[in-house]
Amino acid sequence: RYAVARDVRLTTTYEIADSAAISARTLRAGLEVSPWEGGRIASTLGQSSGGAGPRSPFAGFGLAQTIAVSPTLSVNATVDGNRILGDTPAPEAVINPGQPPANGGPLGVDRTLFEDFTAVTLGGAWRSGRWTANGRAEYRDGQFADRYGASLGVLRQIGEGRALGGNLLWTRSTAPGGASSEIMDAALTFAHRPDWSDAALLGRIEYRSDEVTGAVAGQPGPVGRTALTVTGDALSRRLVGSVSANWSPRTRGGAGQLSEIGLFVGTRYGFDRVPGLELEGLTALAGLDLRIGLNAAIDIGGSASIRANVTDRSYSYAVGPQASFVVAEGTLLSLGYNVAGFRDPDFSRDRPLDQGLFATIRFKFDADTLGLGARGNPDVPGAEAASMTR
DSSP states (O other): OEEEETTEEEEEEEEEEEOSSOEEEEEEEEEEEOOSTTEEEEEEEEEEEETTEEOOOEEEEEEEEEEEOSSSEEEEEEEEEEEESSSOOOOOOOSOTTSOOSSSSOOOTTSOSOOOEEEEEEEEEEEETTEEEEEEEEEEEESSOEEEEEEEEEEEEEETTEEEEEEEEEEEEEOTTSOEEEEEEEEEEEEEOOTTOSEEEEEEEEEEEEEEEEEOTTSOOSSTTOSOOOSEEEEEEEEEEEEEEEEOOOOTTSSOOOEEEEEEEEEEEEEEEETTEEEEEEEEEEEEEEEEESSSSEEEEEEEEEEEETTTTEEEEEEEEEEEEEEETTEEEEEEEESBOOOOTTGGGTSOOSSEEEEEEEEEEOTTTTTOGGGTOTTOOSOEEEEEEO
C-alpha cells in the first residue's frame, strides 16, 4: 500500500500457494481514492494462474459514502461488486467447500472460485445521551443467488458499567433454480460489570430461525451459513438463554485481581421440522471455571461443563486444565486441553467444549483503543469486551 497523495493510495497483493494439489499465483492491484469528505472509491484488477494455466482476469469495485446529518445522526451507503473479465474459471481442488481457498479469489455458492455480483447497502447510526442505535438494509444481485437482508442494533447505557442491548438480523436468499433460505436472529443482552465491583454478570436470550425451501441435500444453498442440509423443505427454531457470573476478588490493597471464579448457566429449547419428522426438546448446560494467579501475568486453573438433554435424559461432559497469560495490555490468552468434551452449536460460542486443545483470547477495547474516541464516532457506543475461542 502506497500513498501517492493524501487521498490517493495504490494497493497491491501477490499471493503464492503451493501444495501437493495446487500451485498457483494471484496478483491483485488497485486504487483507493477519498475524493471528498466521507467518500471512498476503490477498484481492483486481478489475474491468477494455476496448474491449468492463466485464468480469466477479474475486477472489483466499491463506493462508500457517509454523511453526518446532525451531531447525533449519520447515514451511509455503499455499492460494490465483482466481475469476471472472460469465461468463468473451472473449480480447482478445494479442501473445504465452506472455506474460501487461500489463492484464487472468493468461493461461490456452486463451489466455483468466482461469482459476478453487485451489492448495495443503506444504513445509519444514531447516538443521543445513553442511547445508541444503528441499522442497515442490504441487497445483493448475484450470479448464483439474490439476497435481501436487514440488521438493527440498539444499546442503552443504564449506568457506569451497566448496559442493555438488542439486535435483529434477517437474511433471505433465492437461487435461480427456485431454492430459497431464510435466517433470522433476534437477541436481548444485558451486562453488569462496574469498574469498582469484584463481580460481573452477563446475560443473553436469543431466538434463531433457519428455514429452507426446495433444497437439495449435498448442494450448497443460497444462504451458505444455514445449518440445514436436507432435500425439500425444513424448518429449525430454537430459543437460547444464558447467564455468566464472574467473581474476581481484589488483592490486599485493591492493586489487582489474581484469582477468578466463573459460573455459566444456559438453556435451550429447540424445534425442528423436516420431511416426515418433527423433533423438539429442552437442553440445559452448567459450567464452572476456576483460575488462580501465580503473578500479575500468569494464572492456572481449569473448567468443567455438563450438558443435560432433559427430554431424553442424556448427559455430556467437558473438563480440563488451562493456563492464561497476559500477552499485552488488556489482552489475555488462555491455553487448555479438554480431556473429555462434546460439540454444541450454540454454547460452544461461549465456552470451550470440544475435546482436545483449545485457545481463547479475551480482550477489552473502547473508542480510544480503536483510535475513534477523539472523533466521537457514533458507531462506537463505549467500552466493550470480547472473546474468541478456537
